[in-house]
Amino acid sequence: MADGAAVAVLLETAINLLIAEAVFLSGVKEQIEQLKRDLKWMLLEVGEAFENKSDKRSRLYANQMRDIAIDAHDVIEKFIDIKRHGILSLTSHLISRHRLGNRVAEINASVEKLRLRKTTYNSTESSNRGSPSWSQINKRRAEIVEDIKNQQEPAVNIYENSEMQVIDLLTGADKSLCIISIVGMGGVGKTTLSLKVFKDDIVKKQFECRAFVHISNEYTSANLQEVLQTILVSCGGSVDSNKKVTCETVKTHLQNRKYLIVLDDIWDTDTWKELKGAFPEAQNGSRVLLTTRHKYVAVEAAGTSSDHELFVINDIKKSWELFQENYAPFKRSSITYEGPCFPPADLVKLGNTMLEKCHGLPLAIVVLGGLLSYEECLYRAQPEWSLWSSENDRSSWISSQGKHSHKCSGILALSYDYLPDYLKPCFLYMSLFPENSMIRVTKLFQYWIAEEFIIQSKSGGQMLEDTAMDYLNELISRSLIQVSKLRCDGKVKNCHIHGLLHGISASESTTDDFSEAYDSVREFNQKENSSRRVIVYCKEKKQQNERYLSTSHNSRIRSLMCHEDVYFPTNPYLSSFFSGFKSLRVLDFYGDTGIVSLPKAVKELIHLRYLSLEKSKLEMINTSYLSKLVHLRTLNLRGNEHVQLDDQIWLLVHMRHLYLRDIRPAANNGRHEGIGTYPKELQLLVIQAGDWIYDCRLQKLSSLRKLKIEECLNMHLDEISIAVANLTKLRSLGLICKTSIDEPITNEQVPLASIPFSNHTSLVSLHLKGHILDWPTYITSFPPHLCKLKLEWSWITEDPMLVLEKLPSLKFLRLGFETYTGMKMVCSKGGFVSLQTLELDSILSLEEWELNKGALESLTKLTICGCENLKMIPDGLKHVITLKELTVTNMPHLRRRMAKKLGRDWHKIKHIPSEGIHIG
Structure with missing residues (x-):
């Protein structure tokens, strides 16, 4: 069970806290020692408890163990935070210690009751202890093997x-x-x-x-x-x-x-x-x-x-052929998808709707055909359309096939059953994303880390984000998660989960009280919720009468996500709301939530690891409230143009991912609370330039891997250049200067020209927006392993291709608005040996592009947009046989020249697959 793995992590963390922070807990020594023994006993029992959740009594036993583990972890962590950060006075501390003693005694008593009940809960499983899960797996597989032995060779070769x-x-x-x-x-x-x-x-x-x-x-x-x-x-x-x-x-x-x-x-x-x-x-x-x-x-x-x-079927005709082969009435009548004897249009449409639920998985299509054939035999008098319609209305038909469930959901579930415990909660977390959505792995990792699913390497040499990538790669290698898009360095950028596997993830999550997704606020408010992780959508906005989440829900919820028009009134509702969810590790509000400012109660969320209020139109936040969230690892305030934090934010020394507009000095008589501290583990920083960069504060963030600084001004550039030169662990860098189309070109506009990149051996992605003078000198210090480069507003006077084509690892190149001010561009033979994607956007002066044979031999995607003076596409393009996609927009002159079969340049692009040519 996934929850068993999560509970084991909780127990280990609680035990380690007790050992590491014994000095803080010395006032309740006896109770703490007993709690330590109890937690170690539970850690030994947790695997068996969650493995045997096959009946109601065993499930109750496992759930009680989970609740005790969560209580123990939260109580210990809260008391340590209070002591360590001096939140209470001495008198208040004595009271708090007394309360801690009482709470620990209550937890110890609960463990003792649990220990006494253990024999009762497990009595029905005693003869097969530790084996039910494997027994179920073997049963599924035996049924599958029997089917394979009797399998007829399919007529449709998919x-x-x-x-x-x-x-x-x-x-x-x-x-x-x-x-x-x-x-x-x-x-x-x-x-x-x-x-x-x-x-x-x-x-x-x-x-x-x-x-x-x-x-x-x-x-x-x-x-x-x-x-x-x-x-x-x-x-x-x-x-x-x-x-x-x-x-x-x-x-x-x-x-x-x-x-x-x-x-x-x-x-x-x-x-x-x-x-x-x-x-x-x-x-x-x-x-x-x-x-x-x-x-x-x-x-x-x-x-x-x-x-x-092998991948799923993407061709609807192939899906239909496979379906009709396994649907007995079609076999008898020889009905085909198209031609003189096809079914009525409404039946085809309904059939396609059902096939969409199969998500191209051949086994699911076969099961659907067999299921409808079986029902057609049972209800021969029922009209065919009515039968299909009623089956389609059963949203869970694919996983509710009775004794034949092994044929689809059972086969898929085997992959989940075989997962090691540490990967199960990571897989189940996928149920919190919408079905078929593209998931950015950066965000996924931030969730996993906040939930403490990622176990720190014992050697200590690997970052949590790298371990998370290892976990993801293992799930991909087990065919449970699919890659949507790769980064330029070959690592996964976006991923997704097959629709039927998403259903298994959601089903297992609900069974384990691991997570729950709600389609409306009303559904969340009306349904009694026992899940630890909740996401609320508003999919039917026109019918949505309730917009406010109830504050009376389970106070043990660890992750709460609200997307798509979930609304929150201001105080006192918001204060009450935060007070009702004190166990939160993840809080993610996306979009306009109606929240103008965060109340003081937010600082009570002391367990919070992840806080995102992206595009929520906040106007202000009291940084002192946030500075009390000592465990915060991710803070995302992107899209909130009016919010500025003061330098107390640097007090959050465990911060790893930070997205915000600006940091200003604290308004407390000139005293800067955070000036002497900084988050040494900070991996990602997306921020606007400002006075916060001075006094070497930027270069102290030596662990940074991704840095993006927006709206840089000339007054900031020297300080930024010095800092970036020392941030040699960077993998991605974006420096975005504040520019205007009417801004004159002057020698004072020299952003970034003095940054030496030669020591940045890890830097693979670089985005520069701003004027670059002395181009050849600048280029000699480019990162040696650069894979992705985006240039905009560079005003380069010499042909940039002559230098860029020599970068051996470059796979993605975008030359944006006014990158180059010359009229001719040349790609030489043997140049750009690794380049796969090239984008030319609004290079207004460009009239001629020469592409020699033997250049761009790895190019697969070319985009040309708004280069309105370019007379023709290069003749050498006909030699780029690897090219699979060509997009040309906002260039009417070229559109005529590239007209299919008729245009003067058609012979240069006719080797490109027709579905890959987009001219507009």
Whole structure:
């Protein structure tokens, strides 16, 4: 259970707090020592408690353990904060210590009751303790294997190209043993494809012996015998009941044979390591084909060069063909999607609506066809449209198929069941994002870190953000999360989750009281909520009568997110609201919430790690309130143009991510509260330039990885240049000067020209907006591993391409408004060896662009916008065969020249896929 993993983290954190802060808790020593023993006992019990939540009594036991762990953690943390930060007077402290003693005694008593009830709660599971989850998994997998054995070869070839590619790999001329892998999420068709190529006539003729083995039980060394026996018998060997079949036995039998072995559904690298010794290298063209959901298994077995990844179906016609093949009435009547015998238009439309819920997953489409066929047999008299309509109205149809649930949701849920405990809460957190939304990983990591899902590396050498990226990559490699967009350095920028996996995440979250999503304020207010994490949307704004969230909800909520027109009146409502959610770790209000200023009660949210009020139209915040939030790691005030904080914000020494407009000196008789402190762990800072940068305050932020400073003025540039030169850990830098189209060009406008970047070996992304003089001298100090460069308002007088094309790692280049003031631009042969995306926007003086053959040989995307004096696109573009997407806008002259088949420049771009050409 995911909540079990989260509770284990809470318990470990509480125990560590007790050990590390014993001096603060000395006044209640006996109670604290007992609490420490109780928490250690709970830590030992937590795995079993949450593994066995199979009945109401066991679930109650696990939930009580979770509640005690949360109470203990919050009480300890609160008291330590009060002591450490001197919030109370001596008299108040004595009272607080007495209260702490009472609260700890209450928690200890609750633990004792829990201990006494343990036998009762677990009595029904005593004979199978620790095994129900595995039992359920094995049951699911046994049903799946039985289906596969009876599977008929599909008439619709949804993966025709994949089949040909895999067959080519199997039948290639290479005589050495090749390990080939098929990778993809559950239900995407890995087993179907492997069976198809296994039975292919060409493949059959290539191999002397073949074996197809399902690694589909809980694999242990005990199962090794069964797998080896299957391979041996399938390849013409015999099994002696008195002798054990070993890898060496199988290897000896296969030694002089050309063989094909298919290992279907391998879940971990240990399984492969145990089996690989059975496959001899006979230099005769033998092959091993394996299927897996996990990329790291494929890499371990086959490397990256011999794997084949399957994705969901994006072609609605293919989806429809697969559906009709599995819907019995269509089979009988030979109805096709288009042509003279297609179904009525309303039925096609309804069918497409249902197919959309399958999100292109072949298994879900097959299940839908089979489900409707079954219901058609039961209710033969019911009109077909009515049957489909009623089934479509069941939003949960895909996961509620009774005894056949293993066919879709069960198969997908296996990936979740197999997750290690530390990844389960990270996966379930995805349920708090809208289905099919693109998720920015920076924000996702900030949530995970705030919730303390990310475990600090024991070596201490890795940042929390890097560990979060490791977690994400593992979820991606397990086919539970998909990559939407990569950064220029190859790391994930945006991700998403498949719709059906999102449903599993939401279902498991609700079952565990992990999280809950509400479509309206009314729904949130009316439903009794026990979840720890809540997100509220307003999807039906016209019908929305309630806009204020109730303050009487569960005070143990740890994450609260409100998006899309959720409204909050000002005091006293807001003070009452904050007082009702004192356990919050994450508070995220997005958009116009009606909040003009934050009340004093906000400083009572002492556990808060993440606070975002992006685009909420705040007018002011008392920084002293925020400075009491000593655990705050992320503060996002972007889009609030009137809010300024004073330098007390630097008191938040654990801050890691900071988005705000400006920092001003505190208005307290000239005394700057935060001037002697600064957040040493700060990773990300997005801010406007101001007096806060002086006195070396910027360069003290030596841990910065991403820095963006907006509205820089000449008076700030020297200080910024000195600071940036010393911030050598930077990975991304944006320096945005305040400019105007009417601003004259003068020698005084020299932003950034003196910054030496040669020591910035980690800097991969650079955005500069402002006048650059002495271009060749400036360029010699560009970061050596620069991948992404955006230039705007640079007023460069010499052709920038002659220098930029020599940057070996550059993959993305944008030359924006008035970057270059010359009339001709040249890309030389062999230049821009790595560039994949090039954007030219509003370079008004540009008339001629020469592109020599052999330049831009990796380019896949080209955008030209508003370069109104450019006479024609370069002739050399016809040699850029890698180009897949071309966009030309706001250039009517070029639009005519590029008209399909008729335009004078059409021959230069006709090799680009037609769907990739956008001319407007």
